[in-house]
Amino acid sequence: MFEKILIANRGEIACRVIETAKRMGIKSVAVYSEADKNARHVAMADEAWLLGPAPAKESYLKGDLILEIAKKSGAQAIHPGYGFLSENADFSRACEAADIQFIGPPATAIDAMGSKSAAKEIMQEAGVPLVAGYHGENQDADYLQAQAFSIGYPVLIKATAGGGGKGMRVVWNNDEFADSLASCKREALASFGDDKVLVEKYLTKPRHVEIQMFADTHGNALHLFERDCSVQRRHQKVIEEAPAPGLTPEQRSAMGDVAVKAAKAIGYVGAGTVEFLFDEDGSFYFMEMNTRLQVEHPVTEKITGQDLVEWQLRVASGQPLPCSQDQLTINGHAFEARIYAEDPDQDFLPATGRLNHLATPNTNDHVRIDTGIRQGDEVSVHYDPMIAKLIVWDHDRDAALARLRGALADYQIVGLKTNLEFLSQLAAHDGFNEADLDTNFISRYQEELFPEKASISDELLAVAALYTMLQQKDRGDQFVADNADPFSPWDSTQGWRLNEDNHHHVTFVDKDSLVEYPVVVHFRSPDFLIELESGEWSVNGSMNDKEVSINFNGRQFKSSVIESGHDLNIFISGKEFALSVKQEGLSDDDDQGAANLTAPMPGTIISVMVNAGDKVESGQPLLVMEAMKMEHTIKAPADGIVSEVLYNEGDLVGDSAELVVFEAESKD
Template identity: 55%
Template sequence: MFTKILIANRGEIACRVAATARRMGIRTVAVYSEADAGAKHVAVCDEAVLIGAAAAKDSYLRGDKILEVAKATGAQAIHPGYGFLSENAEFAEACEAAGLVFIGPPGSSMRAMGSKSAAKQLMEQANVPLVPGYHGDDQDPELLQSEANRIGYPVLLKASAGGGGKGMRVVERSEDFQAALASCKREAISSFGDDKVLAEKYLTRPRHIEIQVFADKHGNCVYLHERDCSVQRRHQKVLEEAPAPGMTLERRAAMGEAAVAAARAVGYVGAGTVEFIANQDGSFYFMEMNTRLQVEHPVTEMITGTDLVEWQLRVAFGEPLPKQQHELAIHGHAIEARVYAENPEKGFLPSIGTLRFMDVPAHVSFELGGSGSGANAAPAGVRIDSGVREGDAISPFYDPMIAKLIVWGADRTQALSRMAQALSEFHIVGLATNIAFLKRLVEGQAFSSADLDTGLIERNGASLFPAAAPATKGALALAAVALADAEQALSVSANPADPWTSTHGWRMNGTYRRQLSFGDEYSATLDAKTYDLKLAYHPHGWVLDLDGAAHPLALVSKNGGEYAIRLDGTALHGTVRRDGELLHVFTGGQHTTLHYADPMAHAGETEAAGGRLTAPMPGKVVAVIAKDGQTVKKGEPLVIMEAMKMEHTIAAPSDGLVEEILYQVGDQVADGAPLLAFKAAA
């Protein structure tokens, strides 16, 4: 077996590979960019070497530097993780030429499957069913539109060299085709360096089901059953589960055998995923093959009792597959939720900032066991794979994933319950996250009843994106108790014997009453609510006056930021984290953010304050559609930005006049920077 490997990646996958390597007695070398000098993956590996600046093109995409580090540190093999160079055929071949083992498939397999159009032609020859579409090399826009008209709308445009939902557009009408094609090609060239696209019939209410395959160098190839990845937004996966709900034994075998046939057709070696689009009637069609380990591989590990990274290392070393097809049974049900630094209420825009507080649910991390390698042992109920820690920053340079939260249950019902509970215990302060959205999604009727398709989120928008609710009485009581308790703790630490520093509220001839004012998180919005409370101090607690009603309140116990209180005689538990003027209250599975400040202090801090439309996040201007002096209608696109390799359109908030464009194509723009001067119509 290898004695030392280099991990050519970052984040949770680098930590994941390091954990398995450590358990196998293999030393690891990390590479890192200037932005990742203090990152978790740097700390968990045995060695770490700086390879460049923050931008991926100057660091994690520099195959030449990575090879130099591997040679200098004595590594025998390179694990590429996923993303970056993991599906780069030239890099795989460069490793081989340098006398290093690339822990992945041969370059020829990557080339065969790297082009979606070429792969479709290959699969057609292998009798794998395909969705009707155009996969040709002629990229003339008029021809592409003609082919789309022939296929029939809606049509899905996809970057031929793409993945991860980038460079994909659904076109509903012929008249929208050229604009969608231009946008798709811009995103494709930015993300993959290739603007070639293919067009396919867009199936209504399809499911996205993928098969995990594994092949060795001795001609063996197996499938480790399926994962359902139907719950997506912008063609990017949000929840994954295994096995797929409603899957029959016959269809599982048919899809598994088709996936193995696809892998064999390209001489595949290592871990790979064959993705299918499936109709509700059970018919399925080949979409693409990801020639690497997938982000969602943990759910497969949990139900099969395997460590797929260990399999990768063993197969790369030349060993045969650890198991044969008949040994790969399914045990229980697993679900994975991707916890991201993003704002679902703002179109899932990535959120940049520091993880000021991160309270995670009780779990077993993978390096301590998790799915292990035992075929029949029940896995841990909750597992977390993460590449960040409390205090780390989510930067604009890389994918904003915080963690993968994976749960296992004896059946889907138990797995759903464990996921909902784990999400309610996952508390993050410092930036926006999708945790509350994930909880609504998991508990929603559509997902819990397995009414699955790729449009699930859009179909259930009303319940998944509800209007902001006022702070509850319990959340306000917890916030008040946390403030009062913090003040008392300070007085005790200052001088416990000095009565003048006491904050217990004792009065000789009366009761001390104070007023606390809280505001909703977005206190600058028109419908923001202010909560004026009165807190009366008593020897064994307080009385909270809210909207003219008195509520007896007492602190029962505390542990750090966790509080147990009694409100109106009823026990209530919650966690309160203070971050400057903000109080983050977690209780009853809800996250309430309150301003403990004058609610007028931040008046006017909207994105269009002063008539200036601002950048929603750091990025680059890729298209300027409006012109100085142009009159526009509400909703018309004005400027298109690219951030996190995704396009974001800045549209007119109302009818009005574009007075001045402040940036041009190619300019880098800071978060919140005004993009143009806009005057709303009277």
């Protein structure tokens, strides 16, 4: 077994590998970019080495530098995690040449599966079922469009290299094909350095079911059952579960046998995942093989009781697989929810920012959290916006779902947009609870999963008002204790006033709708009388750190309040509400009549489609920018005229930078 390994990655997977290495008595070497110098994986490792600036191509993708560090540190092996260099055959070969063990499959296997087109040809020869499509070398746009027409719409255009939903588009008719192809190729080139694509028939209601397989250097290969990863946005997984609900033992065995057959066909070693499209009639088709550990591997660990990272380390050190196929059994059910910095209401646009407040559910045998981020850390534009993976387990699917809903309700993040509320909506949805799953689940239940924002309730305003007054009282008590005459009525903090009722006017603003809610609070020791539009209510309660206990109109409940400047983030029953306290003397700027379009995050302008003076229609694309390896199209908000285009193709733009000055057409 290795004495020291280097983890050529960052974030939660680096932390995950370090945890197993520590348990096995193996020393760990971390690498980091300048942006990650204070990251959790750096703190956890036995030692850490600087790679370079924040961009991945100048740090985590510098294979030659990582190998140099491995030699200097005395690491005998390199674990690549997932992403970055994990499926880079050249890096695997370089490790072999440097006499450092690559903890992954041989370069030949990575080569074989690295191109989705080549992989499908190999699988076809091995007798693995495939979806109808074109996987050839001819990349001429007209030829690809002709192939799509021959296959029959809808079709899926997919980058042959990489994964993670990048370089993928569903095309519903011939008119959409050219633009979708161009966008796919741009995104694939930016993400993987290769713009080749394949075209295949798009199944309208498939499930995404994948088999976790493992092989060693002694000729042994097996599978550790399946995961259902059907719930996706932008072809990226949101919630995964194991085992896949509704599969018969015969289907499970057939898919597992095919996955092992696929692995043996390419001389595979280590952890891998064979992904299938599972159709409504029970048929399944090979989609791709990921030659690495998957993000969702923890659900397989929870139902099998195995540590897959330990398996990787043992196999890479030359040991045989720890058990045989017949020794593996499924125990219970597990879910993994990916917690992202993103805005589900804006088509899951990635978000950046600092985690000013982080509170997580308690971890135990039923609840596990894999993360590389702590309170105070920043999610930057340079890397994937995943904050954490929340994994839950119980004896059956219904019990595990209850665990998931409860754990999500206990998860709190303030400082940037997240998908936590969306995940809670999803986990509570009847269709999800009934396992009515397919890869179009989110779009199929769009209206139910994206309901109108809840209005600000009286209970919420009462919490905000009570918190504000208790904070004011605490500050007053502290001031009196430090500076005042304790016997003077003028220094009392108990609401005493000469010849008048003690009351305070506070206006709270809903940060989503910008609706204002005036509140008048009267001091009635030891209670408060709160005037709302609905009437007057007696309120009392207490505060312990960020937790407010309140009695409102006979209902007693608890809430968490996170204060940042003039903003209050309030958590009640697992839901988050954002209010700001309006300051007197400040008013919003008048509408200047011009609609100015801004960058949703830092990025690069890759296409400008209009010029100053152009007349455009509502929804017409104006420019395309790339950020976090995804394309974002900026569209006209209404009919009008482009007054000025402020950036050119290739320009870098900052967060909220004004991109286009636009004059909306007068409605008079």
